[in-house]
Amino acid sequence: MVHVSEAYVSPVTVTIPAEVSLESGGTYQFLPTVTPEDDELQITWTTENPEVASVDNNGKVTGVSTGVTIITVSINGGLAEAYSIVKVRNGNLEIKANPVGGIVEKGVLVELAVEIQDAVIYYTTDGSYPMENPNLYAEPICVDRPLLVNALAYHKDYGLSELFTASYDVTSLKTESYSPGQGMDEVKPDAIPVVTFNEVIKEGNTERITMSNRSTGKEIGFEYVIDGNELSIVPDSLLEIGQYEIRIPSYAVTNSVGEPNGDILYQFSVTSTGKEEYAYLDSYFRLMDNGNLYVWHKDFPNLNTSDESIGEHLVLEDVKSLFTPYHMFYRSGDYPSQQYYYIDDGNTLWGWGWLDTSENPIGNGTTKDVPQPAMILGNAKDFKNSAKHKGALGNGGMLYLWGDKAFGKIGDGGTMSGVAASPVGVLSDVEMFDLGQLHTIAVTKGKKLFAWGFGHAIGQYANTNVPTLIDDNVVYACSGQRHNLYIKSDKTLWSFGENNPCIGAGISSSTEYVGPVKILSDVEKCYTGAYESLALKTNGDLYQWGYAAATTSYLLGRTPVLALQDVKDVQIAGMTVYVLKNDGTVWVRGENGGGQLGLGHESTHWDYYESFHSPDIGDVETIWANANGCYALKKDGSLWGWGFGLPCDAGSSDVPIELKPGIKYLEGVSISEGNVMMEPGQAKLLHFSTVPESAAYASVEWESSDEHVMTVSPKGIVRAINPGEAFLTVIVKNEIGFTFKSTCQVVVTDRTDIKNEKVPLISFWISNGVLHIDGLSKGEMVNVYDCSGKLCGTACTSTGRVDFALSRKGIYIVKTNKGKVSKIAVGH
Missing domain, CATH: 2.60.40.10 (Immunoglobulins)
Incomplete structure (x- = not known):
């Protein structure tokens, strides 16, 4: 007989939260409680509607879309189960206001909103809790007085929101303008920022106004002056180049009835030192960094009018680059015509001047003189001028050429004679180019070097009227009269062209022309004259070779010869070479018929360099050379020049002399406001004007005749102390040392008795x-x-x-x- 007994099964229970709410995209982790605990139990999770929420094998729920689903947890296939209602909502029950609070203009409308549809909002405006006697929000709230808004939102699926609170203060005071303008980026260092309000203002509470240089993080010291409806911020010193912001917090100022200003963030940028910086100089012109072009030679006519008076004229504005015959340095071996070109701020190339022959046109489609600037080419990037042909880069790096077509130097594939009176596009994707006497070279953005024109000048037998590939991996190239230098990516220097010592390869004179040949390594820059070549290595060593003049008597070398060390810049002008060294000294060599060398004599130094004996010309920052002489800008900002055609009474000098083109010397000053009436405690910022307008001056001082009545700061801020009368004097000194004064009367009155x-x-x-x-x-x-x-x-x-x-x-x-x-x- 067999006895069978039933197995005893212990009861198992599992519990999870009965209800869970989460947002679409949100997650919730279930942690079930199982009794008794048993690690071998199998737990499974399911969702009734996976389009509302999903659940993984570990009980992690993810909201999918708005709705309700049931999550079930099961033990051992149904031995025990538990359920949870999961509600998924899109968004949360959060009240948002626009504007969010703070100081607002009287009568502004405040909008309250929540993201959940069908939610309702209850609010109060007296600061009370909105569960008692609230208003049902149905339309924007008008803020016509100070309000404290409290609000609650309700939705049947979300319940009650958190309490929303916003405080509003009202004002009719607002800003009208800023000087300099808000966001302006061409502010001068001596600027005094002024904020103008729509009403007369007075000092508010102790909220601190701040001014800082955002570029450096440095806080700027200043005084502020309230005068009528203006708030002036007077910096303690000149502003440096950088981005500035002034923060005027709420309640810093108020109107006459105590209504405050709102938060003000005022920004502007100082982009220059405020002084005109030289961009280019020669015997006729000075171009400034601000785009102003001046003719400064006493015999050059005003280009903009028929004015033929002598003296300096502002002839053009918004000029980006200037190109003159003096700028071209006669590298072609011929004296260029009196033709002038410039590129304006809109990148348009303009030209004017006189034709020596019909084969040398300006480029505006005619073969006649062009006395006033005429448009030559739009979207121009660069320009170069040789004896009888010119070139410019246009859109997409297209190289345009015009002028005499002899030898094929225009490169248009047409006849090798005649004239191109307008720009002709010959090669695209060009990065840079140069012009010789009878040929043209160009380097593309792909670093390929092309040349065309007179065969010997481009290292071949026959002339060519189309661009011919010479070499690749080229980063820079320049042309002399009939030879060329170029630097490759590996900093090696190469040469090609008509065979003479300026090639630098030491090749026998029996060879008429030379193809590309390596000359030097480790080269940073190279330069070409009509008959000579120079190379500056990365270590500052300057090498030279070729002829120093149009004669074989002055041979510099058939191969590179070390000339100077520690060199910063080199400029070749005609037959004269100017070298600026890193120590600020200038060294010169070459033709000196007009004192171009600046050595105090007119003896020519063809084959050796000499520096100035005068200590005045040391510490030089920049040099500009031209056919008539040289200009040097020193680190202290002073401008010096030598040679002929100088902008000075003498007109020429064979030693460096200081030049001051365009300076207006101070002849007088006057306090702009005239006599002033004030009350004790009042402050005013006074100004002075100069005669002539914008005249240069060296220093300014302000003085009070009686500081018991009023005081004045170094910046001209007058503060009234006690009733009485005093005299205010501004003392201005010019650069020569002469002193000019202006005085006004300041009357301080106590007007409290005026009824x-x-x-x-x-x-x-x-x-x-x-x-x-x-x-x-x-x-x-x-x-x-x-x-x-x-x-x-x-x-x-x-x-x-x-x-x-x-x-x-x-x-x-x-x-x-x-x-x-x-x-x-x-x-x-």
Whole structure:
């Protein structure tokens, strides 16, 4: 007999939260409680509607879309189960307001909103909790007085929101303008920022106004002055180049009834030192970094008008680059025509000048003289000028050429004779180019070097009228009269062209032309004259070779010869070479018929360099050389020049002399505001003007004759202390050392006794903008002031009546020397 007994099964229970809410995309991790605990139990999870929420094998729920689903947890296939209702919502029940709070203009409408549809909002505006006597939000809330808004939102699936609170203060005070303008980026270092409000302002609470240089993080010291409806920020010193911001926090100033300003963030940028910086100089022109082009030679006519008067003229504005015959340095071996070109800020190339022959046109389609600037090419990037052909880069790096077509140097594939009177596109994707006397070279953006024109000048037998590939991996190239230098990516220097010592390869003279040949290594820059070549290595060593003049008598070398060390820059002008070394000294060599070398004599130094004996010309930052001489800008900002055609009375000098083109010397000053009336505690920022306008000066001082009555800061901020009269003087010195002064009277009055009352025996009336005052005593003095205390007029009556013409409506104060005072409202 067999006995079978039933197995005993222990009861198992599992529990999870009965209800869970989460947002779409959100997650929730279930942690079930199983009794008794048993690690071998199998737990499974399922969702009734996976489009609402999904659940993984570990009980992690992810919301998918708005709705409700049931999550089930099961033990051992149904031994025990538990359920949870999961609600998925899209968004949360959070109240948002626009504007969010703070100081707002009186009458502004505040909008409240929540992301959940069908939610309702209840609010109060008296600061009370919105569960008691709330308003149901149905339309924007009008803020016509200070309000404290409290609000709650409710939705049946979300319940009650968190309490929303926003405080609003009202004001009619707002900003009208900024000087310099908000966001302006061409501010001068001596700028005094001014914020203008729509009402008269006064100092608010102790909230601190700040000014900082965002570029450096440095806080800027300043004084501020409140005058009428203007708030002036007066920096302690000149502003450096950088981005600036001024923060004027709420309640820093108020209007007359105590309504505050809102937060103000005022930004601008100082982009230059405020002084005109030289971009280019020669015997006729000075081009400044701000785009102003001046003709400074005494015999050169004004280009913009028929004015033929001598002296310096501002002839063009918005000039980016200037190209003149003097700039081309006669590298072609011929003297160029009197033709001038410039590229403006819109990248348009303009040209004008005179033709020596019809084969040398300006480029505007004619073969005649062009006395005024004519447009040559739009979207121009660069320009170069040789003896009889010119070139410019246009859109997409297209190289345009025009002028004499002889030898094929225009490169248009056409005839090798005649004239191209307008620009002809010959090669695209060009990065740089140069022009020789009879040929052209160009380097593309792909670093390929092309050449065309006179065969010997480009290292071949026959002439060619189409671009011919010479070499690749080229990063720079330049042309002399009939030879060329170029630098490759590996910093090796190569040469090609008509065979003479300027090639630098030492090849026998029996060879007529030379193809590309390596000359030097480790080269940073290279330079070409008509008959000579120079190379600057990366270590500052300067090498030279070729002929120093158009004669074989002055041979520099058939191969490179070390000339100078520690070199910063080299410029070749005609037959003269100017070298700037890193120590700020200038070294010169070459032709000296007009004192171009600046050595105090006119003896030519063809084959050796010499520096100046005068200590005045050391510490040089930049040099500009031209066919007539050289200009040197020193690190202290002074400009020096030597040679002929200088902008000075003498017109020439064989030693360096200091030049001051365009400087307007100070002849006088005057305080702009005239006499000033103030009250104790009041501050005003005063200004002065110069004669002539924008004249240069070296220093400014302000003085008060009685600091018991008023004081004045070094920046011209006048502060009234006590009733009385004092004199304010500005003292300005020019660069020569002469002193100019201007003085005004400052009257500090206590006007608290002025009442709006009738004055016996005096009558007032207004007609056609004229204030008439009658009933005065003979000889009685009358002063009329506006409401800020500014004196509008003074008169002494001999008949008992005076008349004042008033320019605008407002409140005026009439005061006599016999103590009679009255306020007059003028509303015309």
